[in-house]
Amino acid sequence: MTVEGKFGKAIPCQNCPLRPLEVFRPFTGEELAFVSDFKIGEQTVESGGTILAEGETSAHLFTVLSGWGFRYKMLDDGRRQILNYVMPGDMVGLQGSLMGEMQHSIEALSPVTLCVFKRSRLAELYRLYPELAYDLTWIAAREERILDENLLSIGRRSALERAAYLVAFLYQRAETLELFRGGRGVIPVTQQHLADTLGLSIVHTNKTLRKLAALNLLRWVDKGCNVLDIDGLLELAGWEGFSETKRPLI
Template identity: 45%
Template sequence: MTSISCETCPLRRKSFFRPFEEEQIDFLARFKSGELTVDPGTHILIEGSTAPQFYTVLDGMGLRYKTLENGRRQVINFLFPGDLVGLHAGLLGEMKHSVEATTAMRLCVFKRDDLWTLFRNQPSLAYDVTWITATEEHFLGETVATLGQRTGTQRVAWALLKVYQRLRALDIGKEGEVPLPYRQQDMADALGLSLVHTNKTLARLRERQLASWGEGRLRIPDVDTLAEVALADAALPDMRPLL
């Protein structure tokens, strides 16, 4: 399996990612220390560890979660191509959550120590790192609002909508249908609902023809209607930088 060069990275060509200057790409090419390919179910990062590396997701899907002292698991978010993974270990010294691959994944590997070089020599890339972190923070704020203020049905609708929009922005799947390889338990753990209630809520959304998720595929006949139910905005996410 040969490593993909940053210059011709197929992910970067997607319109979801902001075009970079040649100088920035050159820097990233040197910054990149390798590629990691993992099987479904692999634990990529473990809470409490001090990983010497961090990653950008090139392909595949995963999830970021935290386990509480009572054994319950909170899925913090789902991971898609373009997401930065494990930056916390680089920035804060230790991982505050775990990361697991749901499908097979390919990740671009960076050395944690090079982060400081990036900040010193590439202010525009440093700005992008901060932008990504702030965007992530904003999304978590939305998630807090969802868990705090939305009903079960609204939560499930919101999550399906967000995932659909993100995948469509990446041009994955097609209009009205995207792959969604997670288990219902993952969604339940992400939304703070029980598995049983999540299942029944999904069944109701299917009946009402708002969203139909099964066999790894999510179908949304009418995004605007689902967005209404989700109490959310139907707009696609903004363009973002890709490290």
């Protein structure tokens, strides 16, 4: 099976729409050439579709080019915990690439476009591009940091603080990607998604969000959350916010 037959290749990395964003560190021509060659194509997943499933050992590794998704794990009886969200520029499937099979699933929250890479060329990356290798470790460490914050939130913050933290977190990440520039600035999640992230029931999540809305911190619009007062959310959560230096885009 040829990869060209399976994945359409639309955007070459040299004119990637994400790369000009301020958040991403500049790449050398050589790095860019390798990444572009490393990329074997693009793939799209419809909203609600599965990007990667727990247990699977994909031959591929992805970077989100556009769209939102989330990583989650489930217990046998169906209880679901959302671990983190993925947005443009985020690499997905790295953990699976290193550890063998996927230990979590990833689902699309909106139509998602992915850059597709071949796992098998990772060794080459490590051999020839130490800077990119370092970047991969950095990316894993960043995810770890986010999970640390999340764990603190779920374990120790009250429902109200926790919800404020989560919405602020999602808002800030999207903001640095300039995802709110053109549109209405809506975080494309249902209350069920937030509930499964917060470790709360859907009913209590709703009541908590209503409280945040009553405080004029956010507003709920057609299937999404609109942040009205990011500073208020941060203060309520007791959180300094998500400060990030330039990061790699592979």
